[in-house]
Amino acid sequence: MSDTQEMTVFNNIVETIGNTPLVRINSVAADLPCTVLAKVEFFNPGGSVKDRIGYTIIAEAERSGRLKPGGTIVESTSGNTGVGLAIAAAIKGYKTIFVMPDKMSQEKILLLRAFGARVVVTPTAVEPDDPRSYYKVAERLVAETPNAILANQYHNPVNPLSHYEGTGPELWQQTAGRITHFVAGMGTGGTISGVGRYLKEQSRDVQVVGVDPIGSILYELHRSGRTVKAESYKVEGIGEDFLPSTTDLSVVDSIVQVNDRESFLMARRLVREEGLFVGGSCGSAMAGAVKYARTHNLGPDDVMVVLLPDSGSRYLSKFLDDEWMRENGFLERAWVDSRAQDVNMAKSITSIITLHPRDLMTDVVAVFKGNSISQAPVVDDAGILLGIVREVDLLLHMLTADHAHTPDETIESLIDPNVTIVRPSAPLESLMGIF
Numbered sequence: 106m107s108d109t110q111e112m113t114v115f116n117n118i119v120e121t122i123g124n125t126p127l128v129r130i131n132s133v134a135a136d137l138p139c140t141v142l143a144k145v146e147f148f149n150p151g152g153s154v155k156d157r158i159g160y161t162i163i164a165e166a167e168r169s170g171r172l173k174p175g176g177t178i179v180e181s182t183s184g185n186t187g188v189g190l191a192i193a194a195a196i197k198g199y200k201t202i203f204v205m206p207d208k209m210s211q212e213k214i215l216l217l218r219a220f221g222a223r224v225v226v227t228p229t230a231v232e233p234d235d236p237r238s239y240y241k242v243a244e245r246l247v248a249e250t251p252n253a254i255l256a257n258q259y260h261n262p263v264n265p266l267s268h269y270e271g272t273g274p275e276l277w278q279q280t281a282g283r284i285t286h287f288v289a290g291m292g293t294g295g296t297i298s299g300v301g302r303y304l305k306e307q308s309r310d311v312q313v314v315g316v317d318p319i320g321s322i323l324y325e326l327h328r329s330g331r332t333v334k335a336e337s338y339k340v341e342g343i344g345e346d347f348l349p350s351t352t353d354l355s356v357v358d359s360i361v362q363v364n365d366r367e368s369f370l371m372a373r374r375l376v377r378e379e380g381l382f383v384g385g386s387c388g389s390a391m392a393g394a395v396k397y398a399r400t401h402n403l404g405p406d407d408v409m410v411v412l413l414p415d416s417g418s419r420y421l422s423k424f425l426d427d428e429w430m431r432e433n434g435f436l437e438r439a440w441v442d443s444r445a446q447d448v449n450m451a452k453s454i455t456s457i458i459t460l461h462p463r464d465l466m467t468d469v470v471a472v473f474k475g476n477s478i479s480q481a482p483v484v485d486d487a488g489i490l491l492g493i494v495r496e497v498d499l500l501l502h503m504l505t506a507d508h509a510h511t512p513d514e515t516i517e518s519l520i521d522p523n524v525t526i527v528r529p530s531a532p533l534e535s536l537m538g539i540f
Contacts, residue, residue: 117196122149122156123271127279127410132378133371133391139403141394144276145381147416151188153384154296154414158267159189162256163197165263171254177202180256181243183292183342184213185415190256191220202246202253204239209341212419230337233347259349264295265302272296273303276410284311286409288394290343290386291315291323291360294352296412301356315360316393318344318368323352324360339365339424339433342386342414361393366435368392369424376417376425385424387413459484460494462517469499469516483520492522 115121125148134141146154166172177200178190187203194201201222205214206229217224225246227239235241240259247255258264276284287304289297301313317324320336321344335346348354372388375381394411403409423429430436458476460469460483473479479496494516502519503510 118150119160119193119196122160124275125149127276128379128381130379130391130411133374134395134398137395137398137403138405139398139407139409140405141398142280142408142410143379143381143391144272144410144412145383146412146414147383149189151185151192152416152418153185153188154272154412155185156189156192157271158258158264158295159186159191160193161267162258162261162263163190163193163199165261166254166256167197172199173252174198175252176200177250177253178256179243179247179250179253180204180258181239182258184209184217184419185342186256186258187213187217187222188220191217191222195220202243202250204243204246206239208337208339210419210423212421213341216419258293258295259351261351264293264351265299265353268296268299269303270299272412273300276300277304277307280408280410282307283408284410285407286312286314286394286397286403287412288314288316288390288397288409289412290390290393290414291317291321291352291357292343292345292386293349294323294354296414298351298353298356300412302353305356312358313356314393314397315357316343316390317360317362318389319362319364321345322347323354324362327354327357327360340368340385340389341420342384343389359397361397363389363392363396365433369430369435371395372417372424375413381413382417383413384415384417384420387415388424390414457482460516461485462491462520463515465512466499466503466514466516466519467512469494470496470503473499482524483516490524490526492520493524494519495521 125144125146128143128145130141130143149156163172163178178194179202180187180190181204184205191201202225203217203222204225204227207226208229214224225242227242228237231238233240243255247253284304287300289300291297297313297315304311304313318338318340320338322333322335323345325331325333326348338344368389369385371392372383372385375383375387375391390411390413394409398409417425427436458472458478458481460481462483473496480493482493483491485491498519499516
């Protein structure tokens with residue numbers, strides 16, 4: 106190595122935040138004439154867009170004198186902001202306490218604890234002013250903890266400023282100023298407000314599109330100015346039951362509503378068709394973007410950038426799990442109306458094939474092979490069930506038994522009496538725990 110060649114080294118992990126890649130969406134946007142690009146934020150060290158505000162919130166609190174050495178940072182979070190704060194706190198030597206609603210994934214809770222944080226879980230289905238809400242619990246913890254501050258992402262102007270100074274300029278530079286539409290999910294509103302304000306300062310023609318889950322109040326508030334009652338929804342990290350002061354609705358041109366099902370199915374498509382291992386709210390953003398592009402007839406000259414805020418690693422036990430999707434009604438069970446008797450019908454077998462204890466092993470092997478089955482019930486002369494014989498046990502006996510085999514060997518010694526009996530009308534789903 107040349108003595109004059111310098112090493113490329115970051116002083117700490119915080120310096121790697123930002124400059125995330127812009128990736129073309131191909132399969133999911135195949136039927137759209139416009140260009141669809143994804144701003145992939147899981148490339149940040151903490152795996153989400155919230156890394157961008159974590160360090161800057163702490164740095165501002167230090168500059169203002171609110172946060173002193175040895176202090177504690179408290180925040181109400183859906184998880185991602187907590188990780189961003191935890192990374193910066195680890196480097197700077199602060200303690201952290203995070204308050205999360207109980208609908209958040211276990212992966213997020215474990216991740217925050219891995220950074221040494223204390224995590225307090227609160228009920229989801231309560232009003233913002235309820236003393237049990239994660240906002241109010243966080244405020245109480247600050248009051249009770251010496252030398253503690255509230256990061257306050259919902260009302261901290263540093264939140265949108267981070268995106269105005271960072272994410273917005275990145276997008277303008279990466280698209281060479283050709284961006285025509287910016288799409289993002291709305292939670293605290295910091296991302297869409299900061300990025301939107303910057304982009305509109307560069308070109309007043311840029312359209313800023315928010316995506317809001319059904320159940321949140323932001324869509325109706327933007328559309329009519331009315332505050333509606335919030336309802337519950339499953340997608341994490343976006344939507345609100347109040348208007349954060351970090352949200353500037355005047356920057357937002359349109360808001361698209363999406364439901365949980367289309368959010369999760371789109372996120373799964375991004376994983377399986379685009380290779381983008383993203384979270385559920387990323388599915389919300391992309392589903393909203395595709396819906397907007399179709400209804401507004403975007404054309405070949407349009408360049409739509411969709412911000413994908415986080416990684417799928419936080420949701421392995423949730424929407425990325427087929428059983429969780431089925432339990433919550435987001436994925437249909439292919440066998441939901443099927444019965445045990447349908448298995449025989451599918452194999453063109455009109456009756457159950459039974460064996461007798463005196464049947465020869467060689468004959469039973471032929472029965473298994475001829476009917477493409479691997480096991481069969483054994484009954485006595487009166488038709489009473491004695492047990493079951495399996496092909497694997499039969500073949501194992503014939504290959505490994507320590508005695509000479511004769512042509513007249515019967516299956517009697519191979520009968521397994523431990524058999525579960527189900528009715529022909531039993532739902533196939535009920536058999537899953539048996540096999």
